[in-house]
Structures are given as structure tokens and as C-alpha cells.
Amino acid sequence: MRRASTLASSALSRTLATAHGGGNSAAAHSRLLQVALFGSNSSTGGSYTRGRWFSSFTGSSVRAVSLGVAGALVSVAAATSLSHDVYAKEPPPTELVPKDVVLYQYEACPFCNKVKAFLDYYDIPYKVVEVNPLSKNEIKWSEYKKVPILMVDGEQLIDSSAIIDQLGQKIHPDKRVDSASDDDEETKWRRWVDNHLVHMLSPNIYRNTSEALESFDYITSNGNFGFTEKITVKYAGAAAMYFVSKKLKKKYNITDERAALYEAAETWVDALDGREFLGGSKPNLGDLAVFGVLRPIRYLRSGKDMVEHTRIGDWYTRMESAVGESSRIKA
Numbered sequence: 020m021r022r023a024s025t026l027a028s029s030a031l032s033r034t035l036a037t038a039h040g041g042g043n044s045a046a047a048h049s050r051l052l053q054v055a056l057f058g059s060n061s062s063t064g065g066s067y068t069r070g071r072w073f074s075s076f077t078g079s080s081v082r083a084v085s086l087g088v089a090g091a092l093v094s095v096a097a098a099t100s101l102s103h104d105v106y107a108k109e110p111p112p113t114e115l116v117p118k119d120v121v122l123y124q125y126e127a128c129p130f131c132n133k134v135k136a137f138l139d140y141y142d143i144p145y146k147v148v149e150v151n152p153l154s155k156n157e158i159k160w161s162e163y164k165k166v167p168i169l170m171v172d173g174e175q176l177i178d179s180s181a182i183i184d185q186l187g188q189k190i191h192p193d194k195r196v197d198s199a200s201d202d203d204e205e206t207k208w209r210r211w212v213d214n215h216l217v218h219m220l221s222p223n224i225y226r227n228t229s230e231a232l233e234s235f236d237y238i239t240s241n242g243n244f245g246f247t248e249k250i251t252v253k254y255a256g257a258a259a260m261y262f263v264s265k266k267l268k269k270k271y272n273i274t275d276e277r278a279a280l281y282e283a284a285e286t287w288v289d290a291l292d293g294r295e296f297l298g299g300s301k302p303n304l305g306d307l308a309v310f311g312v313l314r315p316i317r318y319l320r321s322g323k324d325m326v327e328h329t330r331i332g333d334w335y336t337r338m339e340s341a342v343g344e345s346s347r348i349k350a
């Protein structure tokens with residue numbers, strides 16, 4: 020464990036030292052990166068102390084962090100989405116559509132992508148504020164230090180599943196969304212996404228150096244980074260997350276990360292049990308959660324492998340078609 024952390028740390032320091040030609044600069048950037056890549060714990064309000072460097076590679080912070088960055092992936096799907104006529108969005112009645120929706124996000128965060136899948140499917144127009152994960156300046160006004168944050172007509176909503184529940188209540192006030200029974204199918208699979216599927220991401224997208232670089236290439240191209248940050252974060256982040264992902268494999272008892280991803284995909288297809296969607300002829304919140312989380316990785320190496328080696332492709336294509344074009348308002 021400690022050895023992996025040490026390796027990761029020195030790999031990162033070396034990369035930074037090389038990139039910036041000096042130890043002091045490297046130290047400063049290490050600090051920035053630690054905050055960006057390993058997530059500042061909300062409890063500390065984002066502050067960082069030198070001694071906590073290694074602890075960032077251990078325990079629960081690894082989970083939060085890796086999801087943050089791990090999450091930070093590709094939303095290529097938007098650009099490649101298919102438009103079939105067969106499946107359609109489900110826009111709510113006009114009078115129930117919120118007027119002003121703003122999503123504070125990291126483009127590739129899986130939790131943010133879950134929220135976006137919901138907004139896109141229900142055709143709710145939204146603006147996006149891309150948060151810089153280093154400074155988090157864009158969400159300084161909020162006590163909540165994570166993304167997604169969704170502002171809906173001036174009201175702050177936090178935590179992806181809660182955001183989706185509350186938004187669902189607003190656009191379908193007659194529908195019960197209290198998860199009356201904790202074991203209803205939709206709730207069960209939404210939980211599976213948060214507790215299982217998300218943990219498959221990091222070990223797969225940072226599996227080896229080329230996949231880690233592919234992931235960070237996307238992250239830095241789509242994220243809100245300054246010019247120097249972009250270069251530093253790409254190489255140092257890829258190096259560090261490679262080691263962190265190995266640690267996560269241990270934490271979640273994953274021996275073969277691809278096999279685990281394929282197994283999750285097959286588990287999902289089995290859950291569909293021959294239906295077009297978990298929701299039947301239309302997607303439900305379970306479908307939207309799985310789709311949202313997978314969307315950032317779909318066109319990375321791991322997502323392509325998943326589609327090639329499992330039966331998930333047909334459902335995924337139906338989801339692309341149903342969710343359709345993004346309802347994001349381009350600035």
C-alpha cells in the first residue's frame with residue numbers, strides 16, 4: 020500500500036520537477052494537483068497540508084478523489100449521439116419546466132453526467148459552469164465543496180441522486196418519488212450505480228499509461244484549466260492516477276479490472292431481462308443513471324472494449340437515441 024503511494028508520489032514529483040525545471044515549482048504544483056486530483060475533503064474546506072499528501076492515497080479520500088477525477092472523463096457521446104425517431108425524450112409540460120437551471124460541474128465527473136442525462140432526457144434547458152478543480156473559484160459562494168451543484172430557479176440542489184429526485188418531483192409532481200419501497204427495481208439499480216458501477220471506472224480508465232494519458236487528455240481538454248495547469252495536470256495526473264487506480268483495485272477486490280467492468284455490463288443487461296429499458300419501453304431513472312455514468316467512458320478504450328466484449332451495446336445505443344441531443348444552452 021505504502022509502496023504504491025510512495026511510487027505515485029515520487030512519479031508525480033518527478034513529472035512536475037521535469038515540467039517546471041525545479042523543486043520549488045514542483046512543490047507548489049504538487050500542492051495544486053493534490054487539491055485537484057485527490058479532492059480536497061469538504062470537511063477541511065479545501066485546505067491542504069503537506070503532511071496529508073500520502074493520506075490522500077489512502078482510505079475514503081481515495082474513493083472520493085478517484086471518482087472525482089476518474090469520473091472526469093469523456094462526454095464524447097454528446098457529439099456522437101444518434102438520432103433515431105424510435106425513441107424520444109419526455110419533456111414535461113411547459114409550465115413545469117424550471118426557468119433558470121445552472122449546473123456547476125466537471126465535464127467528465129460521473130455524478131455530473133448522471134444529472135446531465137436526466138436534464139437532457141427530460142429536455143430541460145440548462146447552463147453549465149465548468150468548475151476549476153484546483154481553485155474551485157466558481158463554487159466559492161457555496162458551502163458544499165463538491166460537484167454537481169444544480170441551481171434551479173435560485174434554489175441550490177446538491178448530491179446527484181438527491182438532485183434527480185428533487186427535480187423529478189418538480190417536473191412530475193404527481194409521481195411518487197419517495198422510494199416508497201427501498202427495494203423497488205428502479206431504486207435498487209440506482210443504488211447499484213452509486214455503490215458498484217462507479218467503482219469500476221478508475222481502475223479501467225487509468226489501467227495502463229496509455230489509457231491514463233488518454234483519459235487525462237480528455238479531462239484537460241474539456242476541463243477548466245489554465246494553460247500551464249493543463250500540461251502539468253495531464254502528465255502528472257495520469258502518472259498519479261495510474262498508481263491510485265491500482266490501490267483502488269485492491270480496495271474493491273478487483274483482480275481483473277476489465278473482467279469486472281464486463282461483468283457489471285452483463286449484470287445490467289441481465290437486469291433488463293429482455294426489455295428495451297429497465298423502465299420498459301421508456302428509460303427510467305435506473306437507465307438514466309447507468310447511461311450517465313458510462314457516457315464519459317463510452318468512447319475511451321475501456322468503453323469501446325466494454326461494448327465489444329459484452330451485450331450492453333444495443334441498450335446503450337437505444338439510450339443515446341432516447342436521450343438525444345443535449346438540452347444544454349451554449350453560452
Ligand SMILES: N[C@@H](CCC(=O)N[C@@H](CS)C(=O)NCC(=O)O)C(=O)O
Nearest residue numbers: 058059087090128130165166178179
Ligand atoms: N455523492 C455525490 C458525490 C459527488 C462527488 O464526489 N463529486 C466529486 C467530483 S466527481 C467531487 O466534487 N469531489 C471533490 C473535489 O473534486 O474536490 C454525488 O452523487 O453528487
